[in-house]
Amino acid sequence: MTSAPAWLNLDRSGGDLSGQIYRSLRDRILLGQLPAGHKLPSTRALAASLEVARSTAVEAYERLKSEGYIEASAGAATRVAALERMRPERQRDDRTPLEEARSDRPSYRGLFRPGVSDVSDFPHDAWSRHLASSSRSLRSHHLGYENPTGLHELREAILEHISTTRGVVAEPGQVMIVPSTRAAIDMLARAMLRRSGRKTAWMEDPGYSAARLLLDDAGADIVPVPCDEQGIDVSRVEGPQPALIYVTPSHQYPTGATLSLPRRLALLEAARRHESLVVEDDYDSDFQYGSRPIAALQGIDRAEVVAYIGTFSKVLAPGLRVAYAVVPRWLVPEASEALHRRGVAVATHIQAALADFINEGRLRAYLRRMNQQYAERMALMTDMLGSRFAGRLAVSGGNGGLQLGAWFCDQTVDDRAFVAKANALGYGLMPMSGFFIGKADPGILFGISQAETAAVQRLAADLDRILS
Template identity: 40%
Template sequence: MTLVEKRTNQGEKNQTNQPDWSALIPVLPGDGPRSRELYAALRRLIETGALAAGAKLPTTRDLARRFGLSRSAAVACFEMLISEGFAVARVGAGTFVALDVPFLPTTLAKPRPPEIDIAAALPCGLGVAVSDPRTLDLFRILLSRHLARPGPEHFRYGDPRGGLALREAIAAYLRTARGVRCDAGQIVLTSGTQQGLDLLVRAALRPGDAVWLENPCYTMAHAALAGGGASIAAVPVDAEGLDPLVGERLCPHARAAYVTPSHQYPSGVTMTMRRRLALLDWARRNDAWIIEDDYDSEFRYAGPPLTSLQGMDGANRVAYLGTFSKVLFPGLRIGYAVVPEPLLDAVMAVRARADRYPSTLAEGALTDLLTEGHFAAHLRRVRRRVQAARDALIAGLRANCGDALDATVPEQGLHLVATLKSGGVDTEIVEAAKAVGVGARSLSGMYIAGPPKHGLVLGFSGFSDEELWAATVRLGRVMR
């Protein structure tokens, strides 16, 4: 009898993985569930094409042995891959990469934007609130009170305008402190002034509508208007604020005007009464909107502020924006918009599409802060501290930068503008100041038309007298 050598057709059999396939996963992370870590590693190899479609996966026994896992962990890994469609099991043959799986490139087509720098604010930087220990302790107590017995508003979707109790408290505060004529139904809670402005732009304007914008201006307002497709007319600001007569010459058919009349950003001037009346008259005659950003109105050091534009408006053309970010702390993320009745439905529709309704977590504590008199006491304390910080910065600038900068003492707000005495480029000074730990901003960068003025915008809120003095010493050295 002749023995016939048995041959197998190797080409018809499924190819097994290369012996060194495990080099693709040299080390599994030590933390977390091991089956989940192995699953993530194998899925990554499949999505990037390192394990080709149709390739046979090792057995669960082999996986367990190679990586020091329990077999149950390897089995759980395979079950996840199969259930999500990344692998298929064939009875008697093994487990294979699915033929139809998503392919992800190993590198992104475009680089990701850089992470936002959230390092500690540099002295003289803007947007820093005063940390008041008494208010923080009180707010913690009030917050704990409400969390101890959470109400039903935390467990259901609410009004797009926000909680009624807080809106009523804000309306009462604005009527007393700013002369705003409103009720709770007109108030829409926001995560800050910027969101309020965005809601108004999307509700009141169409792409191509012309809008007056102060020049120089708050750059984030410019971004919101430009992002909404508005055609922006830069209206100059002088010692009396924005001039409506110039605005009408530049752009007579504007649909809206964005202004900061109480404390113009960045110049710091207050719009005079005659300019306010002229602006309101323009809005009435042209059926236009005025967006009043009541910037820093709480921080006035020389007498009471002028009443709000909204409080003087008899034609229902002014939308009013405010925030608790500067007076309490930005991390609270609660602002508000007082919306004219003709715009209210449109604003609420935009709000409901964007995020349904605002967070309710801190509403109760903030409501108590307003209604129980704590907010007024807080304002008195921080206003005194900020005024002292302003005086410390002025003293430091005069002593250490007097030959290079001319700083005017502001009667309101949390920053000042220092102009360059002997010319120069403010952006270069700002970069040099940042290198030595001073958070100045350039005035010229806030102009959107025409030849800009050069100067430094310097904040004093939230910094100690010692920090501000040291900053002016370093700034003086930079400018020599």
């Protein structure tokens, strides 16, 4: 292949030409229409045949290479990587979901608490204007019970945002507005446990403890699946077929690992084979530092096995209490009925204000500003831990998200006792062992949203004293 193939047609009015090239090649690779080892045109030849700038072709190839779809080295041809192929979509029957569960999460208050945003930079004036405007302009059809899954305007706005930034592929009717990711996880877990007639749930180990509590409360038998630097490894799990599989593939919580492409494909194939639902929790994927974020797992799902969930509580502010789930089409009726029956809803004026906030580009502008700020704070933390605690703490992650993990080189350290000492000084750190279901490795999980210079220096001095 020395020039662009006939099927690679660009919609020049649609913009993002690099993204169009990336998606066209990615989809053909996933479907097996471009086999492993297939030679791709050079970026120069591709750009010339498509009549685009060479930088456009280079950006598309770099993205494909970073995600593992193609292989290239200096002086050698660019070729398709060897990947496991995706199989066709399956049919499902219909059953009824169960109701929502309750669970409590241990609280860690103080500086460097993981998973919280810096609300001091929240755009109060702009948000207040949108909130006041939405309250005045609500119509009668907004004020009834006709929209249990959320305002159509907000569902459209969210879908536009996540399809552009995360590669999610769906229709507005698949988007459901909920108060929190916990509500979304609980709804999906109970629906799948009832629908499948099975009780098993696979979950990353280590993994998000709140999700573990929700799955347990819903009646699931949780099977831990080991994670390493490439993310969850479904080849290392045995036992009954799972009803669902909970994962955080873009930025694994708490290790910070990104799920590699071969592992992504293996996970999707396992879900297809077992007729399971993959719950993709993508809660802090908007914050990526140093590289373009890998597309969501849902975007490469060809068997409709993935439910994608996200939240604005981490992106903007916890007090907003707005999250969403992108549900496979076969699950939409059950999920809609569950939300309607349970009264799990977000205030209509909040939804309307958020839709306007997104549509006017304010969310995009805010994310650009905060990504730069959080990137600087993450760098401060990784530099401090790497230079001052080398040989005592090993850092993992650092390429995205609002938290940073560090593992004790001395495996005999009691991380719970260590964290208790640190938190008595006003911190909100978390022990890594608390995220494990099976055998635990000791470590510390730090939040980075408040990691300004003075606070980082104080933290370094306090950690040094506790470690010495």
